[in-house]
Amino acid sequence: MAEIWPLHDLEIRTPRLLLRPIRDTDIPDLVAASLAGIHEPEVMPFAVPWTRADPKALALGTAQNVWRHRAELTKDDWSVGFAILHDGEVIGRQDVSATHFADLKTIETGSWLTQRVQGHGFGKEMRAAVLLWAFDHLGAERAETAAMSWNAASAGVSRSLGYQPNGTRKMVIAPGEVQDSSKFLLMRSELVRPDWELEVSGHEAVAALLGVS
Numbered sequence: 001m002a003e004i005w006p007l008h009d010l011e012i013r014t015p016r017l018l019l020r021p022i023r024d025t026d027i028p029d030l031v032a033a034s035l036a037g038i039h040e041p042e043v044m045p046f047a048v049p050w051t052r053a054d055p056k057a058l059a060l061g062t063a064q065n066v067w068r069h070r071a072e073l074t075k076d077d078w079s080v081g082f083a084i085l086h087d088g089e090v091i092g093r094q095d096v097s098a099t100h101f102a103d104l105k106t107i108e109t110g111s112w113l114t115q116r117v118q119g120h121g122f123g124k125e126m127r128a129a130v131l132l133w134a135f136d137h138l139g140a141e142r143a144e145t146a147a148m149s150w151n152a153a154s155a156g157v158s159r160s161l162g163y164q165p166n167g168t169r170k171m172v173i174a175p176g177e178v179q180d181s182s183k184f185l186l187m188r189s190e191l192v193r194p195d196w197e198l199e200v201s202g203h204e205a206v207a208a209l210l211g212v213s
Contacts, residue, residue, distance in 0.1 A: 006205035013199040019082040029090035033114040075211030105141035149180040
């Protein structure tokens with residue numbers, strides 16, 4: 001399978017976590033982790049309010065989102081969704097995306113963790129993992145991310161890794177529902193590197209798939 005789809009064999013390891021591009025066998029566990037709760041019902045941290053869907057629609061939407069990113073991946077426009085595993089259990093998702101990466105050397109990230117494991121530093125660890133992969137293995141020079149302005153936890157992760165504020169924008173979450181989103185920018189030289197080493201396997205073929213020479 002890896003000869004057909006190189007992302008199948010990519011693995012990124014930190015001291016506590018395994019990050020691997022989402023496999024079909026991970027999808028039911030991703031659905032279960034999201035249905036167990038990601039955020040309090042009175043707030044919405046996502047630009048698309050997918051967590052408000054009923055369980056059956058959320059499950060189908062999760063699968064379709066994973067498959068769509070695979071089917072639409074090109075060297076000029078790609079998004080890799082990683083399943084986050086802790087002690088063999090899927091606890092969340094970390095996405096890394098880019099357009100015209102060969103020229104812009106810029107990635108964007110987004111993520112979530114099931115509520116039960118929040119507050120233990122996993123969010124920072126998994127973000128650091130994909131930043132190290134992007135900067136040190138793909139050759140990225142910039143990383144962008146965003147968080148709703150009320151989301152202090154997400155903004156705190158960004159600041160702790162060296163991101164700087166990069167403006168704000170208003171977002172329509174649903175008709176009549178508008179939120180302010182804070183944007184952040186991280187230059188490769190400004191990354192606050194963790195005190196652990198990242199382990200990456202299966203990267204070479206992935207680099208070629210993503211148009212990295």
